[in-house]
Amino acid sequence: KEVADLRPYWRYRHSPASVEPRPQHVAWDGIILRHDDPWWATHTPPGGFGCKCYVETLAERDLQKQGLTVTDPAKIPFNGKDPKTGLPLGIDKGWDYQPGASVEKPLADLLKDKAAVWPPILTSAVADFLKTVLDAEVWAKLAEALGVEP
Numbered sequence: 001k002e003v004a005d006l007r008p009y010w011r012y013r014h015s016p017a018s019v020e021p022r023p024q025h026v027a028w029d030g031i032i033l034r035h036d037d038p039w040w041a042t043h044t045p046p047g048g049f050g051c052k053c054y055v056e057t058l059a060e061r062d063l064q065k066q067g068l069t070v071t072d073p074a075k076i077p078f079n080g081k082d083p084k085t086g087l088p089l090g091i092d093k094g095w096d097y098q099p100g101a102s103v104e105k106p107l108a109d110l111l112k113d114k115a116a117v118w119p120p121i122l123t124s125a126v127a128d129f130l131k132t133v134l135d136a137e138v139w140a141k142l143a144e145a146l147g148v149e150p
Contacts, residue, residue, distance in 0.1 A: 004035045007057035009070065012045070015052035024078040024090025025053050031071045032058065039073065041098050048092030104138055108145035115146045123148065 014021065014029035025047060033039055035057075045053035063069065073079070078089040087096050097106060115123045127148045131139055136150075143150040 003057055007059045007062075008034055008036075009058040009060075009063060010035050010040060011056040011058055011068075012043070013054050013056050015054060017052045019050060022047070022051070022090050025051065027077040028053075028090075031076060032063070032068055033071055033073070037073070039076065039079075042088045042091060042096040044098040046095065047090060048095045051092075051095075104141050108142055111142055112145040112147075 009032055012028045012031040014025045018025070025045075028043070045051060045055060047053060058068070080089050081087065082089050085093060087093060111126070115126075118126075123146055127143065127146050130142055130146075131150075134142065140150040
């Protein structure tokens with residue numbers, strides 16, 4: 001994301017170093033989308049254990065020089081959900097997020113699961129602590145996950 005102003009396009013690359021290549025990852029090789037396209041939120045490599053895929057950044061001039069075009073999202077193969085897991089096809093459980101994008105959603109999901117079984121006093125103590133160490137915007141999202149008032 002640090003170079004997104006200069007190189008706003010990302011190309012999905014499948015690595016031949018994968019011992020057991022996933023067919024979805026092979027099919028995604030060469031997909032080009034802007035770095036902020038929602039597809040990347042769940043498909044930024046790696047997509048599971050042993051995945052060696054990576055992202056290559058591209059500038060507008062790279063697209064022009066190499067004769068590349070941005071991929072039509074409607075033409076991305078394996079662009080559905082696994083009916084068993086609800087996760088994107090080809091993405092393993094726990095790998096459906098963009099590393100470094102934000103810790104808020106995974107943390108909110110974890111807190112929501114934990115708060116459902118914690119005694120109220122523990123939920124309150126965790127909420128009190130988090131309120132003191134997080135900025136107001138992040139705290140508001142996590143308070144909702146805990147089921148407490150921000």
